Amino acid sequence: MTSKQTLCEAASGRIPADTVFKNGKIINVITQEIYAADVAVYQGMIVGIGSYHGSSEIDCSGKYLCPGLMDAHLHIESSMVTPCEMTKSVLPDGTTTLIADPHEMVNVCGSKAIDYLLKAAAKLPVNLFVMLPSSVPATPFETNGAKFEAEDIHTYIHHSRVLGLGEVMCFPQVLSGDATIFEKLELAKEKTADGHAPGLSGQEIQTYACAGIATDHECVHFEEALAKCRAGMKILVREGSAAKNIDGIIPGLVQSQLPLDQFLLCTDDKHLEDIWKEGHISHCVRRSIALGLKPAAAIAMASIHTARTYGLTGYGAIAPGYHADLLILDDLENFAVSSVYKDGRLVTPQWMEQLEDIPIPADLLHTVHFQEITTSQLALPCKEDMHVIEMVPHQILTKNVIAQVPAKDGLFCPGDGYTKLCVVERHRGTGNIAIAPLKGFGIRDGAIATTVAHDSHNIIAAGDNDQDLAAAINHLKQIQGGYVIASKGKVLASLPLPLFGLMSTASGKVTSEITSKMLKLAHEMGIPEYFDPFITLSFMALPVIPEIRLTDLGLFDSTAQKFIN
Numbered sequence: 221m222t223s224k225q226t227l228c229e230a231a232s233g234r235i236p237a238d239t240v241f242k243n244g245k246i247i248n249v250i251t252q253e254i255y256a257a258d259v260a261v262y263q264g265m266i267v268g269i270g271s272y273h274g275s276s277e278i279d280c281s282g283k284y285l286c287p288g289l290m291d292a293h294l295h296i297e298s299s300m301v302t303p304c305e306m307t308k309s310v311l312p313d314g315t316t317t318l319i320a321d322p323h324e325m326v327n328v329c330g331s332k333a334i335d336y337l338l339k340a341a342a343k344l345p346v347n348l349f350v351m352l353p354s355s356v357p358a359t360p361f362e363t364n365g366a367k368f369e370a371e372d373i374h375t376y377i378h379h380s381r382v383l384g385l386g387e388v389m390c391f392p393q394v395l396s397g398d399a400t401i402f403e404k405l406e407l408a409k410e411k412t413a414d415g416h417a418p419g420l421s422g423q424e425i426q427t428y429a430c431a432g433i434a435t436d437h438e439c440v441h442f443e444e445a446l447a448k449c450r451a452g453m454k455i456l457v458r459e460g461s462a463a464k465n466i467d468g469i470i471p472g473l474v475q476s477q478l479p480l481d482q483f484l485l486c487t488d489d490k491h492l493e494d495i496w497k498e499g500h501i502s503h504c505v506r507r508s509i510a511l512g513l514k515p516a517a518a519i520a521m522a523s524i525h526t527a528r529t530y531g532l533t534g535y536g537a538i539a540p541g542y543h544a545d546l547l548i549l550d551d552l553e554n555f556a557v558s559s560v561y562k563d564g565r566l567v568t569p570q571w572m573e574q575l576e577d578i579p580i581p582a583d584l585l586h587t588v589h590f591q592e593i594t595t596s597q598l599a600l601p602c603k604e605d606m607h608v609i610e611m612v613p614h615q616i617l618t619k620n621v622i623a624q625v626p627a628k629d630g631l632f633c634p635g636d637g638y639t640k641l642c643v644v645e646r647h648r649g650t651g652n653i654a655i656a657p658l659k660g661f662g663i664r665d666g667a668i669a670t671t672v673a674h675d676s677h678n679i680i681a682a683g684d685n686d687q688d689l690a691a692a693i694n695h696l697k698q699i700q701g702g703y704v705i706a707s708k709g710k711v712l713a714s715l716p717l718p719l720f721g722l723m724s725t726a727s728g729k730v731t732s733e734i735t736s737k738m739l740k741l742a743h744e745m746g747i748p749e750y751f752d753p754f755i756t757l758s759f760m761a762l763p764v765i766p767e768i769r770l771t772d773l774g775l776f777d778s779t780a781q782k783f784i785n
Contacts, residue, residue, distance in 0.1 A: 223263075224541075230262035231540055237262045237274035239564055241546070244280030249287060249520035249537050254552075259285055261544040264563035268540055284552050286519050287537050288316025288545030288562070289501040290526040291487055292456045293351075293387070293414060293437050296337075297324040297722045298489035298755070300672075300715075300735070303340040303348060304577045305728040309492055310500045311346050312567050314557045316545035318346055319530060321386035321414065323353035323368075327675050328587050328647070328720040330356075330366030334376055340578050341381055345562050345571075347535065347545070351386035351414055352376055354404050357676060358389045361763045361783070362771035364676035365587065365647035370403045377407055383530045384411035387437070389675065389764045391417050392781050394431050395424055405432055412530050415453065418617070419444075419766050419779075425451045435529065437486055440465050440615060442472025449482050454529050456486040457521070459504045461494045462755040463616050466507050474512035484529060485522045489755060493732045493739075506555040515552045580725065585718045588671060588701050590646045590679070592694045593653065595686040598642060600655040602627035607775055607784050609641060609760060609768050611660035613750055616759040620768035620777060625657045632657055634684040639663055643761050644679040644693055645772040646671060646721070652772040658682055658760065661753070664746035666707035667692045670754055671721035673761040678772045680761050696721075703754055705741055713738045 229235045237260035246257050246269060260272035291310075296318070299306045303320075310318070325333035334350070341348035356368035376382055385408035388394060393401045405413055409432060417428050418438040429451040437456035439445040440463075445455045459466045473480065485504040499506065501522050508518040527536030534542050544564035550556040560567040602625060610619040626635045632655075634640045639661040645652035667683020669692035679696055683689040683706075692706040695714060701721025704714045715734045717724050724731040735754075742753040763769045763776045768784075770776065775784040 227262060227265055227267050227541070230260065231267040233272070237267060237272055239276045239278065240272045240274035241278050241280050241285055241548075244283050244285040244548070246538055247284055247286040247516050247519055249516060249524040250539065252514070252516045252520065254284070254516060259538060259546070261564040264544055264565070266538060266540055266542045266544050269538065280548060283558065284549040285538060286547050286549060287523040287542075288547060288560070289314045289505065289522045290317040290319070290536060291315055291501050292319055292484040292526040292529065293486040293488055294318060294320055295324050295489055296320050296322070297720065298460070299492045299495070300717055300722070301492055301724050301728045301731050302577050302719065303337065303344060304575050305731070306492070307344050307346050308572045308575060309495050309728055311562065312560055312572060313495065313500045314502045314547045314560050315500045316346060316560070316562055317526070317532070317535060318348045319351060319383060319526070320348060321351045321353065323356055323358075323386055323675060324677065324722055325720045326353045326356050326366065326368050327358070328365040328677055328722065329584055330368055331372050331375070332581065332584065333720065336581070336584060338379065338381060343578055344575070349381050349383045349530070349532070351384055352382055352408070353386045354401065354413070355387070355389040359763050361776055362676045362761070362773055363645045363648060363650055363652060363678065370400070370407060373404055373407050377411070382411075383532070384408050385413040387414040387416035388433050389416040391420065391428060391764070394433070395427050402431070416764065417448070418764070421447060429453050435484075437488055439469060440617070441468045442476075445469050446472070446476070449478070454482045454484060456484045457504070458486050458488045459507065460487045460489040461491045461752050462489060462759060464614060466504060467511065470508050470511040470513060480517050480521060481525055483521050484526045491735065491752065491755060492728055493736050496732060502555055502557060509553060509555060515555070580719060584720060585725075586700055587721050588646050588697055589649050590644060590697060591649070591651065592697060593644060593690055595690050597653055598640070598655060598686040598689055600632040600640065602630055602632045606632070606657055607768065608638070608657045608659050609770065611658070611756070613660075613748070616756065617766055618760070618768050620779070621659065637662070639682045639684055640686075640689065641760060641770055642681045642689055642693070643673065643770050643772045644681070646679050650772070654770050654772055654774050656770045656775045661757070662746045662748055663742070666705060666712070666745050668742055668753060668757065669693045669696055669704045670758060671696055671701035671717065672754065672758045674758055675762060676771070677721060678761065680757055682757055703735070703738055705738055705745075707745070713741055
């Protein structure tokens with residue numbers, strides 16, 4: 221008897237189900253209905269909705285049953301813990317499926333990073349799928365640690381956990397018809413290609429969509445989302461630690477009454493302590509409901525819409541033949557998760573404690589290579605008018621501002637709202653150091669530095685004096701990557717992130733506790749409360765986000781896609 225025949229035996233009632241969830245209200249994300257019924261589960265699969273009996277019966281009277289939540293796009297590296305440790309945080313919160321783009325770790329270690337992630341995924345109880353990085357390096361305007369070319373994509377594209385091509389960040393190459401990116405798109409043509417197209421409009425959107433790129437997660441307001449949706453793209457509405465776009469998009473969806481099947485939910489980049497504090501995809505659903513979406517519609521954006529977009533048959537709904545990834549909710553309006561079932565098994569603290577990391581290859585733990593810097597290397601000659609990177613509150617966008625900045629003896633001197641921003645190359649020992657004025661960061665009497673700097677992950681640091689900048693940067697070499705805060709020439713706090721220079725090998729609890737203390741310290745040093753200083757700083761080196769960035773090769777106009785002299 222085939223496995224499907226066996227499931228049908230349970231569906232027909234000829235053999236008892238393993239577990240039946242009795243008397244609950246089913247949230248049907250396919251029809252957008254809510255109704256009372258039993259849910260029968262056999263061998264980890266849902267076999268029937270209706271009236272059933274089973275070997276084990278769970279009374280769900282007064283409660284709601286909804287499908288497990290799916291994060292349509294995230295970088296596990298942004299949690300700063302291993303996939304195993306992240307699973308311990310997101311699975312009990314209701315996220316049962318993760319679609320991960322590992323381009324951060326791949327920028328550091330190439331295909332070795334893919335091998336690590338796929339091996340880790342095979343050992344985890346979450347459904348962890350992978351989008352192959354399309355843009356490593358993301359641009360030719362910075363130095364990264366490795367390449368991931370078309371031949372690498374060919375090697376992995378048919379792996380059962382690979383769903384397609386990761387965010388196509390090199391949108392200028394797409395718009396110009398560059399053959400390199402189209403070769404990669406061709407390799408993934410039978411699967412989904414994710415987009416990354418901040419600020420594109422008009423004919424640019426048409427060209428980008430015509431290339432076969434199916435999604436975009438960079439929309440910050442409804443009008444941008446609508447324009448891309450009209451071009452046939454699916455919109456991943458993002459709510460992470462730095463970029464928070466739900467409030468800018470969901471009210472427009474509610475008011476317009478557009479069909480929602482083109483809209484999904486994702487976190488993109490979210491810190492572990494933020495997941496613990498407010499939830500993972502559950503927070504996205506909760507916030508969407510609060511802004512006016514009907515609960516079934518918000519849940520559909522976090523389940524069946526994602527499954528259909530990425531070709532995940534049998535995931536994302538409560539229906540016969542689907543995986544028994546289920547949430548029991550006490551309250552629908554507040555999306556209060558009472559318990560989580562993965563393939564029909566209750567997710568318990570004991571189960572999560574038993575999860576173990578796979579062994580980590582040594583060469584993934586030693587990736588920070590540079591000669592220690594001196595304060596004299598951080599001097600920035602000052603002209604009368606200089607290009608300044610001005611931060612935008614609550615966003616990862618920046619403004620390219622020309623201003624007269626504070627100076628002393630012909631050198632830029634932080635003060636009056638200006639901070640010194642530095643990028644130091646850490647992969648190949650080139651000695652590259654770039655410096656620029658930054659406005660809006662606010663740090664006083666100190667500096668912070670990190671090896672987390674999207675997407676090439678060189679060292680990025682911001683401070684108001686060269687002594688502390690040098691101390692923070694040099695300490696990163698000692699700990700082989702992480703977060704550092706320095707003041708008065710001494711290191712006040714640090715978080716080692718030795719795995720790729722991006723992730724901790726400690727537990728999520730330890731990592732989060734250290735991070736929380738460092739965030740508090742950073743805010744006490746003058747950094748505004750409305751942004752995460754480390755996550756926001758990490759985007760200041762990303763040359764595919766408008767308007768202006770700093771890479772190890774210099775100050776870069778992201779809009780014009782050229783360096784600023």
